[in-house]
Amino acid sequence: MEWLLAIRFDFDTVGDFLFDPIILRAMRQTLYIALLAMVLGVGLGVVLAVMRDSRNPIVSAPAGVYVWFWRATPVILQLLMVYFGLRQLIDEDIFRDNWTRFRAAVVTFGLNEAAYMAEIVRGGIQSVEAGQMDAAKSLGMTNMQALRRIILPQAFRVMIPPTGNEFIAMLKNTSVAFAIGVVELLNAARIQAAANFRPMELYTVAAFWYLVLVSIFSLGQAELERVMAVSERERPETLLSRAMAIVGTRRGV
Amino acid sequence: MVRSVDVHKRFGRLEVLRGVSMEVAKGEVVVLIGPSGSGKTTFLRCINHLERIDAGRIYVDGELVGYREKNGRLVEDREREVARKRAAIGMVFQRFNLFPHLTALGNVIEAPIRVKKVPRKEAEETGRERLTKVGLADKLSAYPAQLSGGQQQRVAIARALAMQPKLMLFDEPTSALDPELVGEVLDVMKSLAREGMTMIVVSHEMGFAREVADRIVFMDEGVIVEEGPPEELFLRPSQPRTQAFLSKIL
Numbered sequence: 001m002e003w004l005l006a007i008r009f010d011f012d013t014v015g016d017f018l019f020d021p022i023i024l025r026a027m028r029q030t031l032y033i034a035l036l037a038m039v040l041g042v043g044l045g046v047v048l049a050v051m052r053d054s055r056n057p058i059v060s061a062p063a064g065v066y067v068w069f070w071r072a073t074p075v076i077l078q079l080l081m082v083y084f085g086l087r088q089l090i091d092e093d094i095f096r097d098n099w100t101r102f103r104a105a106v107v108t109f110g111l112n113e114a115a116y117m118a119e120i121v122r123g124g125i126q127s128v129e130a131g132q133m134d135a136a137k138s139l140g141m142t143n144m145q146a147l148r149r150i151i152l153p154q155a156f157r158v159m160i161p162p163t164g165n166e167f168i169a170m171l172k173n174t175s176v177a178f179a180i181g182v183v184e185l186l187n188a189a190r191i192q193a194a195a196n197f198r199p200m201e202l203y204t205v206a207a208f209w210y211l212v213l214v215s216i217f218s219l220g221q222a223e224l225e226r227v228m229a230v231s232e233r234e235r236p237e238t239l240l241s242r243a244m245a246i247v248g249t250r251r252g253v
Numbered sequence: 254m255v256r257s258v259d260v261h262k263r264f265g266r267l268e269v270l271r272g273v274s275m276e277v278a279k280g281e282v283v284v285l286i287g288p289s290g291s292g293k294t295t296f297l298r299c300i301n302h303l304e305r306i307d308a309g310r311i312y313v314d315g316e317l318v319g320y321r322e323k324n325g326r327l328v329e330d331r332e333r334e335v336a337r338k339r340a341a342i343g344m345v346f347q348r349f350n351l352f353p354h355l356t357a358l359g360n361v362i363e364a365p366i367r368v369k370k371v372p373r374k375e376a377e378e379t380g381r382e383r384l385t386k387v388g389l390a391d392k393l394s395a396y397p398a399q400l401s402g403g404q405q406q407r408v409a410i411a412r413a414l415a416m417q418p419k420l421m422l423f424d425e426p427t428s429a430l431d432p433e434l435v436g437e438v439l440d441v442m443k444s445l446a447r448e449g450m451t452m453i454v455v456s457h458e459m460g461f462a463r464e465v466a467d468r469i470v471f472m473d474e475g476v477i478v479e480e481g482p483p484e485e486l487f488l489r490p491s492q493p494r495t496q497a498f499l500s501k502i503l
Contacts, residue, residue, distance in 0.1 A: 135346065141336060142336045153354045
């Protein structure tokens, strides 16, 4: 057991770098890439899901091919193609100046996420009873009106848990963006680790921030599920709602 | 108001409607009866084009619904046109099909606002009146999950009426209800019939049929077997199939 004494984990280094401006900036990069990509992914995912369920093959086939391509190739390859590949193909200064690593990462993760979201949205739409569409149509709504006002609001509730999973997975996957030189959380930690010869401490810092980010979003997801519940009766309790209730009773509300 | 001519409909190999012809006059209340699988519900769904038909014609107020006629053949209408014609035909479903994410009032005003472009304030006002009329003045902001089956079905009727339809279709409106809740829904339908609404009702509520229907239509195996005024059809059915069916349910 003597080897245990040889372990030198420097807690001071962890403390020094936990709120280091470079690390915090990288953490924000990670967060921004994930959030923007998710917005793009959900938006495009809804469009793709609706396209795929179209009876017209000219509409549904491209959506099928899209999902197939983005799901069947590694995200690291997609990053390389979207950043380096496009810079090679589009040899214009105005494009090269604007096509930053950060933007390429947002677009790649967004397009990639859309392929997975398309399947989740499709599952959500299919989970809504057929009678809902009948009722909407019998009232004179077009397919689009029925989809937007009746079907999707109900589908979203079913979509929240798998979408939350997707978001958490993607948040962590943004670390792959180091392949095109984005200084996101893990990459920043790696660079600092090399410069300071303190890999374990710096990886711990990175792990800490990933844990914090994912925990915040897990709480947010539970809260969203609560708000989207159909009625009070089905409304689940969440950590936050319980905490609020306790605070409320203490205040005598 | 409704004229159906030799309507055929098949699901794959199964021929559900095998030449259905009938007419419903303005203000008339017709009750469709028949064993399950006889094609009653399918026929009802063909009238507002929730189902396509394979042959024949269905006219509502003189117009084909969901189709145009081109060189003697049926061509499906554009979606907007289908939706426009459907808006004039109200439908009430067996399982209510209320929108669970909207309140009772929300259910009633949704289509007038989105489809008819009625201003929200005006839609809310008439919506409140309609819900009051079906006895739900105190349930405006309740969600469907908080309502009993009978209350839900009354909201569904108010929702269909909010589009000011010229024809109402009822697909077994009381068969998913607990027995003690059937009456409140039938009462709403009765008063609607008294106001002169044209109604086609698929139902096995014989009391309702006797009291309200102008005509009973008995369907079996995709065709109309017999039709007539309730007292005549119930007391003196001429066809053996009608007799056999009535002996089971009366």
